[in-house]
Amino acid sequence: MSLQLKDVTLTVNGRPHLFETSLELEKGTMNVLLGPTLAGKTTLMRLMAGLDVPTSGKVYWNGKDVTGMRVQDRHIAMVYQQFINYPTMSVYDNIASPLRLMKQSKSEIDKAVRSTAEIVKMSDMLDRKPLELSGGQQQRCALARALVKGSGLVLLDEPLANLDYKLREELRAEIPKMFEESGAIFVYATTEPEEALLLGGNTATLWEGRITQFNKAPEVYHRPNNMITARVFSDPPMNFLKLSKIGNQLFLDDGQAMLATGNLSKLKDGKYMAGFRPNHLELNAPNDTAMKFSALLNVTEYTGAETFLHMEHGGHNWVGLVEGTQKLDLNSILPVYLDAGHIYIFAEDGALVMPASYATAA
Amino acid sequence: MAELVFSTKKRKPWIKKSAVIMIIYILFLLIPIYWLLNMSLKTNNEILGQFSMWPENLTFANYLVIFTDPSWYWGYFNSIIYVLLNTVISLAVALPAAYAFSRYSFMGDKHLFFWLLTNRMAPPAVFALPFFQLYSSVGLFDTHIAVALAHTLFNVPLAVWILEGFMRGVPKEIDETAYIDGYGFFTFFAKIFTPLISSGIGVVAFFCFMFSWVELLLSRTLTSVDAKSIAATMTRTVSAAGLDWGVLSAAGILTIIPGALVIYFVRNHIAKGFAMGRV
Numbered sequence A: 001m002s003l004q005l006k007d008v009t010l011t012v013n014g015r016p017h018l019f020e021t022s023l024e025l026e027k028g029t030m031n032v033l034l035g036p037t038l039a040g041k042t043t044l045m046r047l048m049a050g051l052d053v054p055t056s057g058k059v060y061w062n063g064k065d066v067t068g069m070r071v072q073d074r075h076i077a078m079v080y081q082q083f084i085n086y087p088t089m090s091v092y093d094n095i096a097s098p099l100r101l102m103k104q105s106k107s108e109i110d111k112a113v114r115s116t117a118e119i120v121k122m123s124d125m126l127d128r129k130p131l132e133l134s135g136g137q138q139q140r141c142a143l144a145r146a147l148v149k150g151s152g153l154v155l156l157d158e159p160l161a162n163l164d165y166k167l168r169e170e171l172r173a174e175i176p177k178m179f180e181e182s183g184a185i186f187v188y189a190t191t192e193p194e195e196a197l198l199l200g201g202n203t204a205t206l207w208e209g210r211i212t213q214f215n216k217a218p219e220v221y222h223r224p225n226n227m228i229t230a231r232v233f234s235d236p237p238m239n240f241l242k243l244s245k246i247g248n249q250l251f252l253d254d255g256q257a258m259l260a261t262g263n264l265s266k267l268k269d270g271k272y273m274a275g276f277r278p279n280h281l282e283l284n285a286p287n288d289t290a291m292k293f294s295a296l297l298n299v300t301e302y303t304g305a306e307t308f309l310h311m312e313h314g315g316h317n318w319v320g321l322v323e324g325t326q327k328l329d330l331n332s333i334l335p336v337y338l339d340a341g342h343i344y345i346f347a348e349d350g351a352l353v354m355p356a357s358y359a360t361a362a
Numbered sequence B: 001m002a003e004l005v006f007s008t009k010k011r012k013p014w015i016k017k018s019a020v021i022m023i024i025y026i027l028f029l030l031i032p033i034y035w036l037l038n039m040s041l042k043t044n045n046e047i048l049g050q051f052s053m054w055p056e057n058l059t060f061a062n063y064l065v066i067f068t069d070p071s072w073y074w075g076y077f078n079s080i081i082y083v084l085l086n087t088v089i090s091l092a093v094a095l096p097a098a099y100a101f102s103r104y105s106f107m108g109d110k111h112l113f114f115w116l117l118t119n120r121m122a123p124p125a126v127f128a129l130p131f132f133q134l135y136s137s138v139g140l141f142d143t144h145i146a147v148a149l150a151h152t153l154f155n156v157p158l159a160v161w162i163l164e165g166f167m168r169g170v171p172k173e174i175d176e177t178a179y180i181d182g183y184g185f186f187t188f189f190a191k192i193f194t195p196l197i198s199s200g201i202g203v204v205a206f207f208c209f210m211f212s213w214v215e216l217l218l219s220r221t222l223t224s225v226d227a228k229s230i231a232a233t234m235t236r237t238v239s240a241a242g243l244d245w246g247v248l249s250a251a252g253i254l255t256i257i258p259g260a261l262v263i264y265f266v267r268n269h270i271a272k273g274f275a276m277g278r279v
Helices: A041-049 A091-101 A106-119 A135-148 A165-182 A193-199 A217-222 A227-232 A262-266 A357-361 B002-009 B017-040 B044-049 B061-068 B070-103 B109-121 B124-137 B144-168 B172-181 B185-196 B198-214 B217-221 B230-235 B245-276
Strands: A002-012 A015-026 A030-034 A056-061 A077-079 A153-157 A185-190 A202-207 A210-216 A239-246 A249-252 A257-259 A270-276 A291-302 A306-313 A316-323 A333-338 A344-346 A352-354
Touching (some): A002 A041, A015 A056, A015 A185, A015 A210, A030 A041, A030 A193, A041 A153, A041 A185, A077 A135, A077 B172, A091 A135, A091 B172, A106 A135, A106 A165, A135 A153, A135 A165, A153 A165, A165 A185, A165 A193, A185 A193, A193 A217, A202 A217, A202 A227, A227 A270, A227 A344, A262 A352, A262 A357, A306 A333, B044 B245, B061 B070, B061 B245, B070 B144, B070 B185, B070 B230, B070 B245, B109 B144, B124 B144, B124 B217, B144 B217, B185 B198, B198 B245, B217 B230, B230 B245
Parallel strands (some): A030 A185, A030 A202, A077 A153, A153 A185
Antiparallel strands (some): A002 A056, A202 A210, A239 A270, A249 A257, A270 A344, A291 A306, A291 A333, A306 A316
């Protein structure tokens, strides 16, 4: 079983929603579509489902062309961000409805409904109506209806986005288990990089209607192939600075010059963009070779265990993520440090030149 | 503890002020209906001869006239027939139309939607003459379907308008989920979608019923004998012998009853309809 998108595009009213995209998803894989809102995650998913027909390109299911086929004949399952159930039916009837349409026998349906309800922990709720349930339970019901069909392709479009934090964590931990039991191709859209890493499997990063990279999640995280992917797969987004190398010296855009060490010494002379993740920025020098920056601190935000620092450096907005509650003077120049091993080097056009040395080790 | 017991025993004045005002208001509104009931239970002599708050010679003769005279009771049957026909036709036409308006955007959809409503802006009298001539020439004059069709001109736009509001409240994802689950369009519409907008259908049925039941001018113009409506029958009781006050009042009371029944059955739907903002 496999799903293949070949050069699909979607243009609506003259506006391109998705640029030429090819993607192949293998049987029994978890695939995360990661990107900010309007990146085209839902568009891509609807094309996979057959809810929308691509403007050009083909969709193949097990090698068979299914482009433009009625969605009823596609035998897929989908869960939306909103909790979509049939409000007039009980949870039991909701879960049973796809099976009834497949003309299965009563006892078969009953068995399937009960075992699926077991997986999503809804066994006690079967007699209730969806609107009498909490948001988390409503989404469990929707998940059950998607799983019970046993379809080869299960599409989850930000299924946890409308849940509160606690429920989200709980349900997210259960999704990989549901996935393993189904053996289907799972496609999971999310805006959160964290979810992509937690769910495992493959990640496709999307940006403005294009897939920028598709690979195993940790691979994409550690070796983003360009600046856009790096920005998408980092929350808060990656920080950037301009940098040029001449001989064994690095010249930063704030006028600093320093000795190139480690991997950086192997760089060819030229101009580059350097990127690093907010959590690698530190308030105290981690070692002697750490780079030191003087950044203007604009805002600090405390989340309890961590503090977000919003800074300006050389015309770029930076975000730092440091541990603990830090009391710092706003609108002042703050010295911050960065281990050179955490620096990604991109070419000026954005393509990755050299991943950070900590990432290549990982 | 003692205080608690005391406080439960302590009563507020047994009737609230607002309730008193409400009751007075309702009684005031009911005066004409009471007077109609009062008259329907009197003889013509008592109605015309003296002022009395209640019938002194209670009689059901007026009602007996209506229940025994076919020209009276057929008025009710005729009205009910074309009202039901009208309600069914209006719903059958408006449901798909409203679905299209709520789910698809097509060229000129907003203008078409507004144009539908403008049909209600003209008074029925405007259409009386063209309808009369048209129906006469195609042989539909004095049939139930003629009145029912004429009334759809006013009821379908309202029905589309109301239903569209209810349908818009149902997320499009439900439609898609149903298709993904394997429902065809018609099974989806009948099994999933219609129950979701049952309140809207109730409200629409109510409005169709009310308009069609009360409307006099078109129903009188388009019928003569076979499909003569109760409203028309009532206006034609002025005879050479004068006005039969008692029978007319009894007819009036009987005409109110179906409307009251309909309101009673759809009252919850109407409240919901108001809450959803399209009624």
